[in-house]
Amino acid sequence: MAVFGWLLVILLIVYYFWKYRRPKEFPPGPPTLPFLGNIYKLGSQDPLKLFQKLRKQYGPVSSLYIGGTPMVLIQDLSIAKEVLVMKGTEFAGRPDNPLLDLISKKKGIALAPYGQAWKEQRRFTLMVLRNFGLGKKSMEERILTEVMHLIQAFKENMSTPFDPFHFMDCAMTNIISSIVFGKRYEYDDDALRNVLSYVHQNLKLLSGPWALVYNEFPMLRSLPLPHQNILKNIQKIFAFCTKEMDDHKATFVPGEHRDLIDAYLDELQKSLMRAFFPFLACGSCWTSGQGGDKPEQKGSSFDNENLFTIATDMFTGGSETTVRTLQWGLLYMMANPEIQERCQQEIDAVLGNNACLKYEDRERLPYINAVIHEILRFSSVLPFGVGHAPIKDTLLSGYSVPKGTNVLINVHSIHHDGTHWKSPNKFDPSNFLNEKGEFVKPEAFLAFSAGPRVCLGENLARMQLFLFFTSILRNFQVSWPDESSEPDCTPQFASFLVPSPFKVFLKPRQEK
Numbered sequence: 001m002a003v004f005g006w007l008l009v010i011l012l013i014v015y016y017f018w019k020y021r022r023p024k025e026f027p028p029g030p031p032t033l034p035f036l037g038n039i040y041k042l043g044s045q046d047p048l049k050l051f052q053k054l055r056k057q058y059g060p061v062s063s064l065y066i067g068g069t070p071m072v073l074i075q076d077l078s079i080a081k082e083v084l085v086m087k088g089t090e091f092a093g094r095p096d097n098p099l100l101d102l103i104s105k106k107k108g109i110a111l112a113p114y115g116q117a118w119k120e121q122r123r124f125t126l127m128v129l130r131n132f133g134l135g136k137k138s139m140e141e142r143i144l145t146e147v148m149h150l151i152q153a154f155k156e157n158m159s160t161p162f163d164p165f166h167f168m169d170c171a172m173t174n175i176i177s178s179i180v181f182g183k184r185y186e187y188d189d190d191a192l193r194n195v196l197s198y199v200h201q202n203l204k205l206l207s208g209p210w211a212l213v214y215n216e217f218p219m220l221r222s223l224p225l226p227h228q229n230i231l232k233n234i235q236k237i238f239a240f241c242t243k244e245m246d247d248h249k250a251t252f253v254p255g256e257h258r259d260l261i262d263a264y265l266d267e268l269q270k271s272l273m274r275a276f277f278p279f280l281a282c283g284s285c286w287t288s289g290q291g292g293d294k295p296e297q298k299g300s301s302f303d304n305e306n307l308f309t310i311a312t313d314m315f316t317g318g319s320e321t322t323v324r325t326l327q328w329g330l331l332y333m334m335a336n337p338e339i340q341e342r343c344q345q346e347i348d349a350v351l352g353n354n355a356c357l358k359y360e361d362r363e364r365l366p367y368i369n370a371v372i373h374e375i376l377r378f379s380s381v382l383p384f385g386v387g388h389a390p391i392k393d394t395l396l397s398g399y400s401v402p403k404g405t406n407v408l409i410n411v412h413s414i415h416h417d418g419t420h421w422k423s424p425n426k427f428d429p430s431n432f433l434n435e436k437g438e439f440v441k442p443e444a445f446l447a448f449s450a451g452p453r454v455c456l457g458e459n460l461a462r463m464q465l466f467l468f469f470t471s472i473l474r475n476f477q478v479s480w481p482d483e484s485s486e487p488d489c490t491p492q493f494a495s496f497l498v499p500s501p502f503k504v505f506l507k508p509r510q511e512k
């Protein structure tokens, strides 16, 4: 009996090594442990440092095993471009991730698999963002209104040093909320405060060990372990969004678009009509661009689940990226007062005392534009972007990458690579300026990624960052309140790269 037991154990180990062996021609990487893969390496150190070591040891394309799940890591610009652009469609899939797939149901845009449904949802949402004459206000007006609220909140709180994060978080969420739900919230609104705290808790939990346990050990999923908190928080975030959507449906008037939800509900009705009465195929269908494109209308992907996932994705993902970038911006301005002063000189010289700030002013403010891009580069808030996956077995830089493999691009390392940047490891706006002081964007700038999956909110995020950042520096002198210490620019990893909480000291400015 004992012999039989030992035989079974040996067979299981052999099976494990056979099942989890590196596929033939797969990129090299550190040796794996049974069932854990390379988790032991990830658990013990900061992923940025671990990836740096892998780059030195195995080169620009390497692999890691997260439990039994293989992952390919790209740490070189030309190979990143091959994945994102040259072979953009081949790598336009998303890898399986049981926890994220449970949350998104593989619907919406950001985590949806490559295919017709993703294309339709992405194209439609982009069209709504582009035509943002929804309601009466343009996108720029909406942002400038929120800028005024933020400046006012700063003025009311600046008598002593304070943490600006909550106010900026509400402001950025309000922009997305005005696009998706057609409304803004006061900064002391309890429902908003609570939902934002669930979002932050979840972003931290999702990058921690319990999300990994959920993904790698299915038999532990129903146990009362800390990963259940992720699911509880999701329920609360979903309840918040469901209430907003129900309110909408009750007051929806076809053809009158207050926001993205209204535009989507209209499209949903139209696609139902087309399904039942195909002869009604209209000449103004957005799907074809020229109208009446029959194949696109067949089996439409417009449904309530897609609407819900797009709304929740944008609400949670669209604000965290911009608020963290702005938070880094304030920290870098305090750490580099001479750069802050140069920004303010440019603002004063170009805008003077009276002119209203407009988005088109960025053309006349090349230094500010360079500083904003340098904030995006130096902080790299989404250091590894979002995982891609080949939609079929594919060759990459001489290695074979099987269909569905998680392919991560280390944008942080590309953003700090000395072969592409004048000052790779220093906060230096001249990384984005030529000898004449004009704004230039090096091709190694990948904060919004590139190719078919490029960030859908890039233009919106650029407009937000420019209008908020420039307005804050125009109105206030931002300084580090504690003379006994220096600003701490060490990033913490919580799905995003975030700074430790900090306070600012604001002094109102008089333009010269």
Ligand code: HEM
Pocket (backbone or CB within 6 Å): 109, 110, 111, 122, 313, 314, 317, 318, 319, 321, 322, 325, 381, 382, 385, 386, 387, 447, 448, 449, 450, 452, 453, 454, 455, 456, 457, 458, 460, 461
């Ligand atoms: C500083 C701000 C932002 C940064 C740095 C950023 C960065 C990114 C990155 C790196 C990706 C992954 C692209 C890829 O898969 O290769 C992405 C995807 C995406 N972003 Fe952003 N983003 C920002 C703001 C926004 C905003 C404001 C929105 C909302 C309108 C948004 C919506 C999306 C969506 C929907 C996707 C998924 C696109 C797809 O899978 O087709 N992002 N973003």
